[in-house]
Amino acid sequence: MNPTFFVFCEGKTEAAYVDLLRHSFRVPVEIIVKVSDSNISRPYIDRCMRDRFTTSEDRIFLMFDLDVPGTLAHMSKIKDATLLLSNPCIEYWFLLHFDNINREMTSAECLARLKSISDYSKGTVSSAMKKMLTENIHLAASRAKSKTPYANPSSTVYLLADELTKGK
Numbered sequence: 001m002n003p004t005f006f007v008f009c010e011g012k013t014e015a016a017y018v019d020l021l022r023h024s025f026r027v028p029v030e031i032i033v034k035v036s037d038s039n040i041s042r043p044y045i046d047r048c049m050r051d052r053f054t055t056s057e058d059r060i061f062l063m064f065d066l067d068v069p070g071t072l073a074h075m076s077k078i079k080d081a082t083l084l085l086s087n088p089c090i091e092y093w094f095l096l097h098f099d100n101i102n103r104e105m106t107s108a109e110c111l112a113r114l115k116s117i118s119d120y121s122k123g124t125v126s127s128a129m130k131k132m133l134t135e136n137i138h139l140a141a142s143r144a145k146s147k148t149p150y151a152n153p154s155s156t157v158y159l160l161a162d163e164l165t166k167g168k
Contacts, residue, residue, distance in 0.1 A: 002028055002057075003028070003055065003057035003059055004030055004055070004059075005027065005028065005030070005059050005061060005160070005163065005164070006030045006045075006052075006058060006060050006061065007029060007030070007063055007084075008032045008033075008040055008048075008060070008061070008062050008063070008081075009031065009032070009034070009063040010033075010034060010064045010065065011090075012123035012124075013091075013122055013123050013124075014033075014064075016123065017090065017094075017125060017133070018031050018063065019031060020125050020133060021161070021164055024130075025165060029164075030052065032048050040075075040078070041078070042079065045078070045081070059082065059163070060080060060082065061081065061082045061083075061084050062075055062078065062081050062082070062083055062084060064085055064086075065086055065089040065090060066087035066150060067088040067089050067106075067107045072085065082159050083159075084159060085154075085156050086154070086156075086157060087152045087153060087155070088106055088107045088152055089107040089110055089111070091107070091110040091114050091120075092110045093144065093155040093157040094114055094120065094129075094133065095110060096140035096144055096155065097132050097137070097140040098114075098132070100143045100146075101153060104153060105152065105153050110153075137161050140158065140161070141161045141162060144157065144158040145158060
């Protein structure tokens with residue numbers, strides 16, 4: 001039996017992206033959205049997991065942005081979870097599918113840059129974006145691996161991408 005990947009995320013954009021991955025790579029992924037609240041905790045995760053069928057092979061991922069001070073310190077305290085953190089935001093991970101950007105950026109700059117090179121709209125993933133995000137996932141992962149984790153700019157979303165694309 002394949003493990004289920006439980007992805008706790010903070011917003012609609014992250015949920016839409018994980019849903020795209022789930023359908024594109026046909027893997028068991030459960031998405032638990034805690035919209036606009038990075039104050040996630042181990043007791044909250046345990047409560048969510050209690051209502052689902054789980055096995056010892058299942059994996060827990062936390063997908064959040066690092067544009068809020070203290071997020072990294074808070075997330076690092078949650079044991080047995082893989083941190084999928086983007087600094088400053090998930091849009092930086094999306095940008096890595098288009099270009100290898102190395103300069104520090106704000107969330108607003110990431111969003112503006114993404115909108116200037118694609119038909120991106122926050123909270124949704126268009127057909128054109130779906131194609132780019134699935135076809136260039138290995139390229140984005142390679143670019144992300146060359147960054148210092150949690151620094152600005154960086155993204156560790158590649159950790160989930162690598163798991164989902166194993167052997168593909």
